[in-house]
Amino acid sequence: MVDPVFIRVVLLACLAWIASVPAQAAERFITVASTTSTEQSGLFGHLLPLFTRASGIEVRVVALGTGQALALARRGDADVVFVHDPVAEEKFVSEGYGRGRQRVMYNDFVLIGPKADPARVAGSGDIAQALQRIHATASPFASRADKSGTHAAELRLWRLAGKDPQDGRAKWYRETGSGMGPTLNTAAAMNAYVLTDRGTWLSFKNRADLVILVEGDQRLFNQYGVILVNSEKHPHVKHALGQQFVDWLTSKPGQNAIAGYRIGGEQLFFPNAGGS
Amino acid sequence: MLEYVKRCIVRVWAIDTLRDAGLQALELMIGLDEAMMNIVALSVQVSLSAVVLSCLIALPIGAATAVGRFPGRQAIIVVMNAFMGLPPVVVGLIVYLALSRAGPLGPMGLLFTPTAMVLAQALLVTPIIAALTRQIVADAWEEYREQLQSLGSNGFRSALTLIWDTRFSLLTAVLAGLGRATAEVGAVMIVGGNIDGVTRVMTTAIALETSKGDLALALALGAILILLVVMLNSSAYLISEAARRRYG
Numbered sequence: 017m018v019d020p021v022f023i024r025v026v027l028l029a030c031l032a033w034i035a036s037v038p039a040q041a042a043e044r045f046i047t048v049a050s051t052t053s054t055e056q057s058g059l060f061g062h063l064l065p066l067f068t069r070a071s072g073i074e075v076r077v078v079a080l081g082t083g084q085a086l087a088l089a090r091r092g093d094a095d096v097v098f099v100h101d102p103v104a105e106e107k108f109v110s111e112g113y114g115r116g117r118q119r120v121m122y123n124d125f126v127l128i129g130p131k132a133d134p135a136r137v138a139g140s141g142d143i144a145q146a147l148q149r150i151h152a153t154a155s156p157f158a159s160r161a162d163k164s165g166t167h168a169a170e171l172r173l174w175r176l177a178g179k180d181p182q183d184g185r186a187k188w189y190r191e192t193g194s195g196m197g198p199t200l201n202t203a204a205a206m207n208a209y210v211l212t213d214r215g216t217w218l219s220f221k222n223r224a225d226l227v228i229l230v231e232g233d234q235r236l237f238n239q240y241g242v243i244l245v246n247s248e249k250h251p252h253v254k255h256a257l258g259q260q261f262v263d264w265l266t267s268k269p270g271q272n273a274i275a276g277y278r279i280g281g282e283q284l285f286f287p288n289a290g291g292s
Numbered sequence: 293m294l295e296y297v298k299r300c301i302v303r304v305w306a307i308d309t310l311r312d313a314g315l316q317a318l319e320l321m322i323g324l325d326e327a328m329m330n331i332v333a334l335s336v337q338v339s340l341s342a343v344v345l346s347c348l349i350a351l352p353i354g355a356a357t358a359v360g361r362f363p364g365r366q367a368i369i370v371v372m373n374a375f376m377g378l379p380p381v382v383v384g385l386i387v388y389l390a391l392s393r394a395g396p397l398g399p400m401g402l403l404f405t406p407t408a409m410v411l412a413q414a415l416l417v418t419p420i421i422a423a424l425t426r427q428i429v430a431d432a433w434e435e436y437r438e439q440l441q442s443l444g445s446n447g448f449r450s451a452l453t454l455i456w457d458t459r460f461s462l463l464t465a466v467l468a469g470l471g472r473a474t475a476e477v478g479a480v481m482i483v484g485g486n487i488d489g490v491t492r493v494m495t496t497a498i499a500l501e502t503s504k505g506d507l508a509l510a511l512a513l514g515a516i517l518i519l520l521v522v523m524l525n526s527s528a529y530l531i532s533e534a535a536r537r538r539y540g
Binding site for chain 1: 337340341392393395396398399401403404485486487488489500502503504505506507531538
């Protein structure tokens, strides 16, 4: 028989523990709105502990698509944005939400598709031509369609190819409206072509029949930038701490740390700070 | 029969993902993986807090609508019943807009904290507990109304008495709410941000591993979450059984 006093003590202890939830006191931390690619590729897992050790500042990353990350920062819910859509980033800064944008690193997009390659795009190394072939053969293509950096890049590439995938509400062009990982999962399940950043692809595990088909085209360049949110728009923004993070990312130690991140011996991101 | 079961197990075991998931779940649990234990602890803490908070609101509302007769009572009942099915992602969005720096509660700086997650889950859970409480207390009211009134008990005292008398049935209502809280992912993802070590709970961790394509790890975490919920429910059952035997 359980002693009722014991039960009461246990319940009280539970309540006390529950009540301790909000007590997560705010020490020195900043909130960074970033992309799924930097988080899911494991880059932040490698980078942030190094920064925290050097500065004593904890970095809390909210990983979203670039469009959503910038929207979050516009509302003042982040101190720093670290994303990859130069056009949208410039707009963000010119609207006064950010204090200057700095280049941090780059990698590249790759066109993924089924090994069987029904549109025969493999090896051409010409992304515009590849998209034209996918369009011509109406082969399944999975699009993020979520205003992320990768989605913006994909739409730019379609324009370069001179094709409108939405043309006639084509059935082969499938908008998933979700992140890179879920879109890759979808593409793997329906053997579709899909554009992804290399970092996410390298760390992605559920590849099924998908392989890299087009890479190395200069137009597949993928630049990441960092922006400190303007504390004149949002006074609560942790200006000094955020600045330290931006400075570190673009400094020698930060850049070396980025270059040092590898998966299976392959470098994922290439530092290129300096200038905008 | 036994042969058939054995063949099924062998066949399921042959699916790589399931086998890996099983092994990883065992590994995580036996090794008491620290990162995972923190995620488990936060999940339990957030969901239990949300349920406690909900009970403070839902039990009085449920009992009042069961016993009392006041204008707007029927509207409240309909709303409670309808809101049992509130979409978590909508609740998440509403709480996000409220807590966002640009929102009305922005200056409190609660966005992306466990407290924000508690609030969102409490909003989801309150209608469930309130609606079920109303039903349970209304049934008891039906049965004991004359008795209570003959003892000169007013509405307020009757409601209190009925909540106490139906406490073992109400436990089921509370557990239904707890189930909803621990299972939802849409709301905590938006208001918590799934920040590693700060607001990452079991469901958001599962969503993250799924999007990384690590389906085995995602499934392993799923198995642990289900086990956790079973454990919470078992303890609730054991405590209530012990209390029932004691107090009748």
